[in-house]
Amino acid sequence: MSRDFLAVELAPADGFEPRWRSPLERALRDAPPGIRDLSRTGKLHVHGDVGAPPGVEVVRVAPDRALVLCAAADVERVRGELGERVVDMSAALAGLEVRGERLMRRLADLDLDALPAAGAVAHVPATVLRDGDAFRIFFPQEYADHVGAVVLDAAAGLA
Amino acid sequence: MRLPPSPEERIDRSRTVTFFFEGEPIEAYAGDTIGSALFAAGRRVFSRSFKYHRPRGLLCCSGHCPNCLMQVDGAPSVRVCTAPVREGTRVRSQNVLGSLDRDLLAVVDKVGGPFTPVGFYYRTMIRPRRAWPYYERFLRRVAGLGTIDKHARRSSRFDTEHRRAEVLVIGGGPSGLDAARAAARDGRRVVLVDEGLALDAQLPREDGFETIAPARAIGIYEGGLVPVDAGDVLLRFRAERVVVASGAIEQPLLFPGNDLVGVLLPSAVRRLTRLWSLRPGERAVVITADDRGLAAAEDLRRAGTSVARVVDLRTTQPAQMAARGSHGRVRSVSVDGDSVDCDVLVMSGGSQPAYSLLAQAGARVEYDGTRGIFVPRDLPPHVEAVGSAAGEGARGAAAVPAASYRGTESGGRCFVCICEDVTDKDVKRAIAEGFDSIELAKRYTTVTMGPCQGRLCHLPSIRLYARETRAEEATIGTTTARPPWAPVRLGLLAGRGHEPAKRTSLHHRHKELGAQMMWTGEWRRPHSYGDVAAEVRAVHEGVGVIDVSTLGKLLVSGPDAVSFLERLYPNRFGDLKPGRIRYAVLGTDAGRIMDDGTIGRLSERDFYVTTTSTGAETVLAWFEWWNAVWGYDVSVDNVTGALAALNVAGPRSRALLARLTELDVSPDGFGYLDAREARVAGVPCLLLRIGFVGELGYELHFPSPYAEYLWDTLLERGADAGIRPFGLEPQRILRLEKAHVIVGQDTDSESNALDANMSWLVKFDKDDFVGKWALEHVRERGPRERLVGFEMANGTVPPEGGQIVVDGLPAGRVTSARWSDAVGKAIGLAWVPPALADEDSRIEIRVDGRLEPALVRLRPFFDPDDERLRA
Structure with a gap:
């Protein structure tokens, strides 16, 4: 057997049309501008050393493990290119983007000048990346309601 | 009545603010504090003391002492001397029965003395035992300070913010400012926090660094963590270097009547006259051990208070001093029998470095005999002290003559600790009873344990101790400094009320179906959907579906996967064929049951391991730890959240599944304990034919984003078969009918697999496995x-x-x-x-x-x- 049951991006089969739903869809329904759902990003866990194929981002989350981010459509290709020790974690992690250092400081005890890094966001384990004023946060999807609520609440406190 | 306007004053006479004291409106100026406005309105008694209910008035005006604690908008124990006035604020006195001016509990001061000596609560009100409930009710009513509204809701919003700084300076006095400027010139990222500034000197605006005020550092913890109370936001600073410039604290003198209303420390005179243009009184006496008292005399004269006498203890050594009063207000002071009438008495016993934050950070505190103060030494590497906090310029009351500690004979109480109403007699009595270590005496007398946290009583109590036990102050040492350094609202520490909870991808579907949710570990799960018996019946007679996404799910892969699992578990896996499943129990080194689950073999080198819902993280850590020890070529991945899982169970489950998949689900094609990969309703699934609830059933594990879709499809396509979702309670009944064990419910931390009737899975003929040695012992001694x-x-x-x-x-x-x-x-x-x-x-x-x-x-x-x- 393979591990295809972990694959989120699938070709339709048997006449069924499975509907993908983001774990953050409900939590971010009333989100203010600047907060975006990134849950559909492709996310792969890779053990050992990683060469970065084109079009992907590699975040080292532990000495022997990396999180590889890519477009949803590229997951299958990237998985093939990265070899054997890869697990598709696209469904395991929810992702969101927030804007503003102040908001981020209310969510996490992280050195915002030393990102990407792994650490707690809203008290749950997360990986955080920074692009200027925007922060991307990836965390276990079972906390999506909680993290969504904390982010919206923190944003409301700064509004 | 205010003095004529001065350029120094902090009030804006063009803007008035009205607040309420005991329901009566009080007019104040913008820039006033509640304390200054009440003083301006003629109030002199601000509180009643903790034990004796003696009247107390403004003493320090700096937010140190307990004398002005009041309830402000429901919040107890607010120091009104530093709390700015706000329109409409409601202020009430606390710890009084009656009113501030007529407190019925003041009777304790008149008659209670002999009955309420130090430590009385350890000795009296104990017998007869059955009367304790009444004593307790009485004591609870009279003890304590403010009252907390137990039914109050969150009154305001408190947030937590994580901050970083290369250099964090605590205190914005001259030394703190210098330190901040110097560090900023060196190109460091500097933040300066200061408590009060709004009151004392306006901080100059600096470009080189950030200033946060009013903000109070409440402790220094490991790793340079400094929580700062900035009002409605708790700033959790992590600083590479912490500079403490917390200054020095003016010390009182010990003499009978030193707590009377009208007795002031120099800072109170300075602030009342300069910031708020108030005249402290008509006629003053100053007793001082340093220049601060002399400066206060100057301030008083400028404010129009006549200074009747100044006693400089550095040049005069009176043998006896005492203040006398009526109705709790100072009326006269006698020095060596020479009595002078006054309504203000300024006392200055020198100043003590505010070293508490440094001591918390790990500094040693040492008595400097030549100056009569405690100074911080041996600071930890990332912490430094500057200015008076480091002992610079601070001068204690080395010059204070012995006489100031005597004189109790002349009557009146002499307070060592005004927070807890501890007198010199109490301390002497404690020493006589054998409490000769300062840490024990602190616990017995409660000296230094009140709201001032030792600011005004630590030094005097140690010096009194030294005198009474004829020991050197240096050998007595200090009591331990602990955070918080200043009172902090619990709401601020609590922050926002969010609790991290794990929810499955079907959480909202469960709620829509009317499920009652319950906690299992961090998870929220449906207890049932309202009809437990019907849910059980559906599984026995038709088909039911339960969300088991909370199961821990681990992928164990690699050439050594079999060896790894065989060494972890008492079970055997080498003979498990790909596509087959085995129930497995994980044990500790001591042979105790740690977790259980099913292990399916996906291929020669890939295994799919499920754990209990609450055990996933522990099992993962256990796997990773042993893998690091053994060094197998195996990788372990936690895919718990990646996959949703549904257990479709009941005699009609096979027929339902057949409608949704092309997989051969016949008993021959997909037997008990088989694992298969297939699409179900178009979703790629790992199907496990196992049955915790005891009926024919399948666990479907599949990507969690499709959980709602597959759940909806199953309910829709199973409607004609009477499909029902079922919760944890029906599941617990169903599994009990089969005598299936729940680890943690039916087993505890002492249970082992042999006693739990699972000896069939323990393979003693394996070379080794975790807990083998212990289980062999259990086998030899027989079950208990x-x-x-x-x-x-x-x-x-x-x-x-x-x-x-x-x-x-x-x-x-x-x-x-x-x-x-x-x-x-x-x-x-x-x-x-x-x-x-x-x-x-x-x-x-x-x-x-x-x-x-x-x-x-x-x-x-x-x-x-x-x-x-x-x-």
């Missing part, structure tokens, strides 16, 4: 107790945890018990002595004090031969 099933003779459901009683003595315990409609009996699992672990053994279980008979059962209560399960 056994986990068995039981059914009640008369249908009573015993409580879980209920006692098994043999010959009148407890001999075991019930771990699970439920009523089962399918069996028609009350059934359960229990640990019993091995001698009773036989079919039909009679046992007795204590239920509500009675003993109820039950029969031991060693086989499942329902479908004992697993015919339905394997169908």
Whole structure:
């Protein structure tokens, strides 16, 4: 057997049309501008050393493990290119983007000048990346309601 | 009445603010504090003391002492001397019975002395014992300060913010500012926090660094963590270097009557006259051990208060001093028998470096005999002290003559600690009783344990101790400094009320279906959807579906996967064929049961391991730890959240599944304990044919984003078969009918697999596995107790945890018990002595004090031969 049951991006089969739903869809329904759902990003866990194929981002989350981010459509290709020790974690992690250092400081005890890094966001384990004023946060999807609520609440406190 | 306007004053006379004191409106100017406005309105008594209910007035005006604690908008124990006035604020006195000016509990001061000596609560009000409830109610009413509204809701919003700085400067006095400027010039990222500034000197605006005020550092913790109370935001600073410039604190003098209303420290005079243009009184006496008192005399003269006498203790050594008052207000001061009338008495016993934050950070505190103060030494590497906090320029009351500690003979109480109403007599008595270590004496007398946290009483109490025990201050040492350095609102520490909870991808579907949710570990799960019996029936007779996404799910892959698992588990896996599943129990080194689950072999080198819902993280850590020890070529991935999981169970589950998949689901094509990969309703699934609930059933594991889709599809396509979702409670009944064990419910941290009747899975012929040695011992010594099933003779459901009683003595315990409609009996699992672990053994279980008979059962209560399960 393979591990295809972990694959989120699938070709339709048997006449069924499975509907993908983001774990953050409900939590971010009333989100203010600047907060975006990134849950559909492709996310792969890779053990050992990683060469970065084109079009992907590699975040080292532990000495022997990396999180590889890519477009949803590229997951299958990237998985093939990265070899054997890869697990598709696209469904395991929810992702969101927030804007503003102040908001981020209310969510996490992280050195915002030393990102990407792994650490707690809203008290749950997360990986955080920074692009200027925007922060991307990836965390276990079972906390999506909680993290969504904390982010919206923190944003409301700064509004 | 205010003095004529001055350029220095902090009030804006063009803007008035109205607030309420005890319901009466009080007019204040913008820039006033509640304390200054009340003083301007003529109020002199601000509080009643903790124990004796003596009137107390403004003393320090700097937010140090306990004399101006009031309830402000419901918040207890607010220091009004530094709390800015706000429009409409409601202020009330606290710790009084009656009013501030007429407090009925002041009777304690008149008659209570002999009855309430230090430590009285350890000795009196104990007998007769049955009267304690009345004593307690009385003591609770009179003890303490403000009152907390137990029904209050969150009054304001408190947030937490994580900040970083290369250099954090605590205190914005001249030394703090210099340190901040210097560090900023060196190109460091500097932040300066200061408590009060709004009151003292306006901080200059600096470009080189950031200033936060009013903000108070409440502690220095490991790793340069400094929480700062900035009002409604708790700033959790992490700083590479912390510079403490917390200054020095003015010290009182010890003499009878030193707590009377009208006795002031120099800072109070400075602030009242300069910031708020108030005249402290008509006629003053100053007794001082340093220049601060002389400066206060100058301030008083400028404000129009006549200074009747100045006693400089550096040049005069009076043998006796005492203040006398009436109605708690100072009326005269006598020095060596020479009495002077006054309504203001300024005392200055020198100043003590505010070293508490430094001591918390790990600094040693040492007595400097030449200056009569404690100074911080041996600072930890990332912390430094500057200015008076470091002892610079601070001068204690080395010059204070012995006389100031005597004189109690002349009557009146002499307070060492005004927060807790501890007098010199109390301290002497404690010493006489043998409390000769300062740490013990602190606990007995409670000196330094009040709201000022030792600011005003630490030094005087140690010096009194030294004098009374004829020891050097240096040998007495100090009491331990602990955070918080200043009172902090609990709401600020609590922050926002969010609790991290794990929810499955079907959480909202469950709620839409009316599920009652319950906590299992961090998870929220449906207890049931309202009709437990019907949910059980659906699984027995038709088909039910339960969300089991909370199961821990691990992928174990690599060339050494078999060796790794065989060494971790007592089970064997080498003979498990790809596509097959085995129940497995994970044990500790001591052979105790840690977790359980199923392990499916996906390929030669890939295994799919499930764990209990609450055990996933522990098992993962356990796997990773052993893998690091053994160094196998194996990788372990936690895919718990990646996959949702549904258990579709019941005699009609096969027919339902057949409608949704092309997989051959016939008994021959997909047998019991088989694993298959296939699409179900178009979703790629790992299908496991296992049955915790005991009926024909399948676990579907699939990408969590499709959970709602697949759930909806199953309910829709199974509607004609009567499909029902079922919750945890029906699941617990169903598994109990099969005597299936729940680890953590039916086992505890002492249980092992042999006693729990799982010896069939323990393979002693393997080379080694975790806990093998311990289990061999268990095998040799034989079981101490056994986990068995039981059914009640008369249908009573015993409580879980209920006692098994043999010959009148407890001999075991019930771990699970439920009523089962399918069996028609009350059934359960229990640990019993091995001698009773036989079919039909009679046992007795204590239920509500009675003993109820039950029969031991060693086989499942329902479908004992697993015919339905394997169908």
